[in-house]
Amino acid sequence: MTKGKYGVPLERSDYLRLDPHDDHCNEDGFSEWLGRHQDDLLAVDLFTGAGGLSLGIQEAGWTMAAGVDFDERALETHAHNFPGLSLRMDLGDPEVRDHLVELLSQAKIDLVAGGPPCQPFSRAGRSKIRDLVRNHGRDPQDHRKQLWQAYLDIVTRVRPRAVLMENVPDMGLGDDFAVVRIIEEKLEELGYATQVRLVDAWQYGVPQHRKRLILLARNDVERFDWQPKVETAVNLQQAISDLPRFQVEAQERVGERELPYVEPADLSEFAGRMREGAPDGVIHDHMTRRVRSDDLEIFSEYMTSKTLYSDLPEKLRRYRADNFTDKYKRLAWNELSRSITAHIAKDGYWYIHPEDHRTLTVREAARIQTFPDRFRFAGTRSDAFRQIGNAVPPLLGHAAASVVLPIEGMPEDSGLVPHWRQVRDDLGKWADAAREQEGWYQFPGDEMEAPQAAVMALLAGSRMKSSEIRDIMEVVRGRKAVTSRVFEQIITKATTASAKDRLSRLQPLVDDRNAWSEAKKNSVPERLGFKPAEEALYTLLLGEQDLLLITQGALRVAARVNGSTGDQINKLTDGRVDLIRLVGAGKDSSLRMAALRVIGNAYCKATQPGCPWCPLRKHCIGKPPADDLYSQTFIEEDGSRVAS
Structure with missing residues (x-):
């Protein structure tokens, strides 16, 4: 064995060969x-x-x-x-x-x-x-x-x-x-x-x-x-504190394939579950890498669970502190571990034991992933770390699998029509009908080409009334390009200074018919200096890419239909999951996404929502605001409004 550049004797751990299950x-x-x-x-x-x-x-x-x-x-x-x-x-x-x-x-x-x-x-x-x-x-x-x-x-x-x-x-x-x-x-x-x-x-x-x-x-x-x-x-104290501890010496072996195990009197419920089926008095694979002399100094003298890599004395750093602010992380007994990943097979510096001056062992990593102590991993120590880091935590797998267990009395393949498919069908039908009427300019469709999408993308952020926006969009309806005459007309019809400023950004492409062509339309946002939100709406209205348009209004609709708080908490994660249930995929996904934008702006408002007029009202399980002025009004199938 040689130390080489690693500062510890280089060794490959023994290879654990495992016989097949009985x-x-x-x-x-x-x-x-x-x-x-x-x-x-x-x-x-x-x-x-x-x-x-x-x-x-x-x-x-x-x-x-x-x-x-x-x-x-x-x-x-x-x-x-x-x-x-x-x-x-x-x-x-x-x-x-x-x-x-x-x-x-x-x-x-x-x-x-x-x-x-x-x-x-x-x-x-x-x-x-x-x-x-x-x-x-x-x-x-x-x-x-x-x-x-x-x-x-x-x-x-x-x-x-x-x-x-x-x-x-x-x-x-x-x-x-x-x-x-x-x-x-x-x-x-x-x-x-x-x-x-x-x-x-x-x-x-x-x-x-x-x-x-x-x-x-x-x-x-x-x-x-x-x-x-x-x-x-379940914190680390409950998860791994019952496992044997080590008096760590620099460059010496840490742990073994098999060690004595003495069960403490105060064994946690979690640790007790992990011990089920394991041999009495024995723990396997409780081993990790040797510790360098300089790392031992760092771990013992400087590292707490709050220490950043940049806090360490410069003489002891082997990496740039600006690039590796969290290169070393000591875990804390009273907290959760950071996520165990396959990277632990390469180094364990993200996983320094809460008290011992070393990185986590194979068995500790397995425990944190909720593999019981009876579960063995074939190969070398690094093979085991990699397998553990790549794994789904068994307790999470158990929770997810339990959700789809058979239900007694239910026939397999019962011919069900999924709820969210029904929601999407209703949303698409409404959007299709709205597109055929005065709201054509709010949706992707045959009449929505590059000039119309660009003008609508610019007007969307203005404070103009919907009727005023519709008047401007009627000017560009059916146009294959923005000509000088069309440009002059829409500027004239803009009722606010802000709207005029927005529309004036079309100037670079006025009378440039080639710029609006099928071949060039994807370059329009860049040539007009569109902001990300403007480009997203432009792309959505063209209907060729089924993107999610993450607006507060659309998230609010999705959250209320799902009965969640995804529009208020974790908007870009849970909120987007709410949204995809309504948007779906396929050729009509852009149409449905545009519909959610319209519903969020016109009906499903933060306060005083127009629930009776919302096309998703029969699917909505969210609670409307207490000050909903229209909560006692409903709509019949023929569209007539009646009081409850």
């Missing part, structure tokens, strides 16, 4: 295995990794029929801890998926779960992506980048009763939830009711900050009842 099988024995489990609820976990989600599903009541991944170490771990199949497959390959679907056709699969990698994609490519989804994602040139399509392809052909997909919130936040909306649309076409939630893992007993995106679907009943959230978070 009830494990291979493909040849799968039929026989199914015979022994013919009365079980069977689940499949795609992109399973070590099996955090599998464990949660199993503890919720299913039997794992198969776990699929491409990582050999993770599959060795999965095969040891679970019955059924552990298959090494590249699901990006359509022929491999064909083989898997054929294999699973022998079984009645009740649940397909998984956490496929989901890179956000550009708005411009969304129509192509939707076409791929409709063709089961079978484009061989695209599958390796978009493995969520492979996941959806398998769900489409296996047709389980229930579906569970887990991912990082960035899957949705990175591209206006386009992937999520497309998946939901496809599942609804197949007869599934769906639910998307952003979930804080700590609220389901996981002792760390970790927010995840959960998509659930079921075809038996539209019911998604989550267990109550915990009232008090």
Whole structure:
């Protein structure tokens, strides 16, 4: 062993080889295995990794029929801890998926779960992506980048009763939830009711900050009842303080594969749960990296849970303090851990033990991810850290899976019409009717081209009355370009100085017919110096990119229809989840998004909302403000208003 540039002896930990589970099988024995489990609820976990989600599903009541991944170490771990199949497959390959679907056709699969990698994609490519989804994602040139399509392809052909997909919130936040909306649309076409939630893992007993995106679907009943959230978070003291402590010496080994374990008298409820099924008097994999001499000085002399890297003496820093303000983080006993990620396999400086002068051990990281002590990880220490960091916390998996358990007496594939699909249908019909009348300029459609979209985008932020805006829009109706004559007319009709200033920004493209052409229309916002909100509205009105227009009015409509507070708290996360349920995906998503903008501005106001005139009134479960002057008035189907 040599120290090299790392300042500690370089060593590769021993390789832990794990035997398969007693009830494990291979493909040849799968039929026989199914015979022994013919009365079980069977689940499949795609992109399973070590099996955090599998464990949660199993503890919720299913039997794992198969776990699929491409990582050999993770599959060795999965095969040891679970019955059924552990298959090494590249699901990006359509022929491999064909083989898997054929294999699973022998079984009645009740649940397909998984956490496929989901890179956000550009708005411009969304129509192509939707076409791929409709063709089961079978484009061989695209599958390796978009493995969520492979996941959806398998769900489409296996047709389980229930579906569970887990991912990082960035899957949705990175591209206006386009992937999520497309998946939901496809599942609804197949007869599934769906639910998307952003979930804080700590609220389901996981002792760390970790927010995840959960998509659930079921075809038996539209019911998604989550267990109550915990009232008090499980902190690190409760999670890991019972594990053996170390007197750390610089450059010496820290921990072992197997150590004595003495259960304390005051064992926490969480730790007691983690010890279930573990061998008495023994703890496994309680080991971590050696500690450098300078790190030991930092940990022992300077590091508290409040210390920033920039607070350390300059002589002890190996990294730039301006770029690495949180390079080192000592955790606190009375708090949650920061999120355990796969990065812990490379270094553990984000996870310094609350008191010991070292980074977390494999077992401590596993505990924080809610893997019980009986769960072992194949491979080296780094392999274990990587598997743990990539995993779904089993307690979170258990909470999510429990939501889609079968309900006694409900038939599978009951032919339900999902609620949110009905909401979107009603919203689209209203928008389509409004577009055919005087409100054409508020919506994408045949009459909305670059000149109309640009003028409307500029007027949207003005304080003009709706009738005054309509008069200006009638001037540009049907125009293929903004000519000098049209420009003069709309400036004349602008009733405020602010509106005149806004419209005068069209000047650079006046009489430039080529600038408004189909080929050049996407450059209009840049040439006219549009602000982000103006460009977003311009793009929405052209109807070619199904973006979310995050306005306070639209968020308010979505929150009230959902019965949530997403327009007031966590607007860009929970608020956007509320919004996507109403917007959906597909060719009419832009129309529905524009409709929500109109409803938010015209009816669903912060105070004194015009609830009786709102096209979503029968779907709205939110409580209107107490000063709603119209709360005693309703509308008949023929449009006449009556008092209650």
